[in-house]
Amino acid sequence: MARLMKDDLFEAQLVRALGYAPYGGADFGECAAIASRIHGTDLDAWHDQWSATAAKLHDRAQMSLAAGDRISARSAYFRASNYFRTAGLFTMGAPLDSRLVEAHAREVENFRAGAALLDIPPQIVEIPYENGSLPGYFFRAAQDAALRPTLILVNGYDGTAEELYFTNGAAALQRGYNVLAFDGPGQGAMLIDRGVVFRPDWEAVVTPVVNFALELAGVHPHRLVLMGLSFGGYLAPRAASVEHRLAACVSDCGPYDLFDASASRLPGVLAKQLPDGNPALLRLLGTVLAGVMKKPTAGWALRRNLMVHGLTDPLEYFRMAPEYSLKGREGLIACSTFVCSAEGDDLSVNAPRLFEALDCPKKYVQFMAADGAGAHCESGARTLFHQEVFAWLDSVLTDNAAQSVSA
Incomplete structure (x- = not known):
């Protein structure tokens, strides 16, 4: 594939940001222009160029909103949010960099401004968790009171609850699924704003989230899906090994054993x-x-x-x-499980081992470089991933509903 940047990591993160274009999170020309202004492995330039474009988009969103153009405003806010996230990415490290704090704050600000302009704005939630809460968003697929399948989205090492809308949330909403996205320990606001780091027993995180989801209007209690990507591809099946109220689990390019x-x-x-x-x-x-x-x-x-x-x-x-290992826990997963890997991704190279060890209804897909989907988490080819996973989910949930009726 043609490259826009010489450094492999810069190129991968550029493609990650650009891959959200189908869901309103990026524009090719903007991303290509940013890339042209970053040379070598200049981390400061990366931060500054993405931030500058994001700030410009924020101003344009404000002008569009003032003029009554909600669609343009929403688009610009969403792109600004994604670009601010991308700007802060390489500032991650200890001690906490003030630029990461600022980038995350502006990511959240712009995402919420854009989300407020959706036809059905999300509910900003705080999910009860131990002695505090987990920040997140609940998106409804429709305004009526019908019970619908609901995706609970789990991120990885450097993702945020806001980014989850672009990775999987928008695609799910288009298909009639409700979406609950949140930051867990070690992620997004929980890490940057609250200083809470990762824990391996992710079932202790997901069980309170499931409890919360089941109290929300419109959530079908027997059609809950847990979907994790990147490191979330470990976290989701780890949680599913204990939390048995799930109808399905998706592990997207996660490590079998960290x-x-x-x-x-x-x-x-x-x-x-x-x-x-x-x-x-x-x-x-x-x-x-x-x-x-x-x-x-x-x-x-x-x-x-x-x-x-x-x-x-x-x-x-x-x-x-x-x-952080799934070895010996695979047999505890009871719900239908979708496991995938990407051809050029070393993090998910052992996904077939997880798949083979599962003792539940399951499906495995390897995404290929020839289809543009060979990178980690199918960056740049999320639409292909969504076509595969939602076809499988629709089938699984339909079968579950039929079994429930017959019982």
């Missing part, structure tokens, strides 16, 4: 020493990882990973990673 997925990127002889092998070799690995973390784009994932887990030592990340 340690295996992470350690596979390390030199083999050093990776074999984890977690508590030869002290000298572990010190050498620590030195190597510290050097990697200093690199602008090559070290970003590790800097981000430490932040979302509340860690400071890269070796501690690899010692913690085995807690």
